[in-house]
Amino acid sequence: MGQRGLRVNMCSEFEKRVWDLVAYIPKGKVTTYKELARAVGLPTATRAVGNALNKNPHPIRVPCHRVVKSNGEVGGYAGGEKYKTELLKQEGVDICNGFVVKFFKILHTFNK
DNA sequence: ACGACGGCCCTCG
């Protein structure tokens, strides 16, 4: 796409896929970076997913705070891990010691 | 074109 061209609308297909998927995570539920990577067709691109979320263009539509690590840890957040944890708790997600407790709430299936 | 850098993941000790 336009990586060097206009500074407007600079986003890759990869990023769009990630953002679109995250946009459909219901309130109170979470998924993982790993699951997202798998869903976009690049199962090992977990770090790249984190990068994409870090550039979240529209936090309202794309609730990137609902994406956590695969081991249950809350994980990073542009606004700070602490704030991320608060947001999740506020949505009803049980968190203890930085870990998501109700792990079974994670959405494991995303279809392209 | 190339190397560094992440909101990561996995395997060992």
Added chain:
DNA sequence: ACGAGGGCCGTCG
């Protein structure tokens, strides 16, 4: 439980 080390991959300088 916890850290270290290697791997992975899209982005940005």
